Amino acid sequence: MTLGQKIAWDDTILPFQLDNADIRGRVARLDGVLDGILKQHAYPAPVEALVAEMALLTALVGQTIKLRWKLSLQVQTKGAVRMIATDYYAPESEGAPARIRAYASFDANRITDSAPFDQLGEGYFAVLIDQGKGTEPYQGITPIAAGSLSACAEAYFAQSEQLPTRFNLSFGKSTEKGGVEHWRAGGVMLQHMPKASPFAQGGGSGEDGLLVASDIVDGEDRENWNRANMLLDTAEDLEMIGPSVAPSDLLVRLFHEEMPRVFDVQSVRFGCTCSEDRVRNSLSIYSAKDIEKMTTDEGIVTADCQFCGAHYRLDPKTLGFEAENSPGDNG
Incomplete structure (x- = not known):
């Protein structure tokens, strides 16, 4: 199989449930989505890896x-x-693809040869959900900790949602026979079904007192959770990224005794929502004097989308709440 031949499960998310263990999950495979995200920027290798991991996490979490x-x-x-x-x-x-976009901001002079996660410092990992007009966006935050972005996401779900959650991810550049080097990523997310948890009171046993999965499951639930995690640990990198192993085959290999049940697959694409209208709207709060300060020596206002690299060149006379002309006016 060469690079130009798309595999059926590329850029898909497969939801599933382990009926014998009260656990749900997703399998994600990203190929063209990562190419779409990463080709927009010349990221250093550690930054590329962090963006790839974050995009994979986003696909797994976002499907819900x-x-x-x-x-x-x-x-x-x-x-x-x-x-x-x-x-x-x-x-x-229903049936339409989801869309993902991503980008990173970094100080090139401070990037080292250390592991990707070591390029991060003190900070936070945040989850935000926007339900649309007329609603207040939801936001949950947890500290950067535990050695990987996936561990930060696990800590978020344990701390903010009290949901035992586990990610096993694999991502990197691969070269198929007859093709060229390109990014592939795959991963599995496990999550215990929601229920009241009296074991989550007070501080947790994780880094800096954060809750971890073992703090919020007990009895038979803990046994089921630990067994599913041990089975997930046996997944190999090539199974995860899936050039030749279908997601459903991976689930059967890992969890056949847990009775995996799959649901409709969700396709995902690289996609950006930027547009000239959105740029104009963002500038509509500025006065003519403010717009003048943004105007280049060429007499235009420029704007770049960090996500997709789109470059906009706008007439300053058509911008701001004191605009003299509307877009397209000749006068």
Whole structure:
């Protein structure tokens, strides 16, 4: 199989449930989505890896939100990588693809040869859900901790949602026979079904007293949870990224005794929502004097989208709340 041949399960998310263990989950495979995200920027290798991990987490977490909702994951730190931002746009209608975009802000002079997570400093990992007009966005935050972005996400679900959650991710550049090097990523997310948890009171046993999964399951639930995690640990990298192993085959191999039951697959694409109208709207709060300060020597106002690299060149006379002309006016 060469690079040009798309595999059926590329850029998909497969929801499933382990009926014998009261656990739900998702399998995600990203290929073209990562190419779409990463080709927009010349990121250093550690930054690329962090963005790839964040995009994979976003796909796994985002699949649960409702139609037309938006989920964002954000990392803000004092380290060399100052910010990573991702957005997951749920399908507009049943059967339509979801869309993902992502980018990172970093100080190139501070990037080292250390592991990707070491490029982050003190900061926080945030989950934001936008349900649309007329609603207040939800936001949950947990500190950067535990050695990986996936561990930060696990801590968020334990601390903020009291949901035992586990991620096993694999991502990196691969070269298929006859093809060229490109990014692939795959992962599995496990999550215990929600229920009241009296074991989650007070501080947790994780780093800095954060709650972890073992703090919020007990008895038979803990046995089921630990067994599913041990089975997940046997997944190999090539099974995870899936050039030749279908997600459903991976689930059967890992969890056949837990009676895995799969649901409709969700396709996902790289997609950005930026537009000239959105840029104009963001500038509509500025006065003519403010717009003048933004105007270049060429007599235009420029704007760049950090997510997709789109470049906008705008007539300053058509911008701001004191605009003399509307877009397209000749006068």
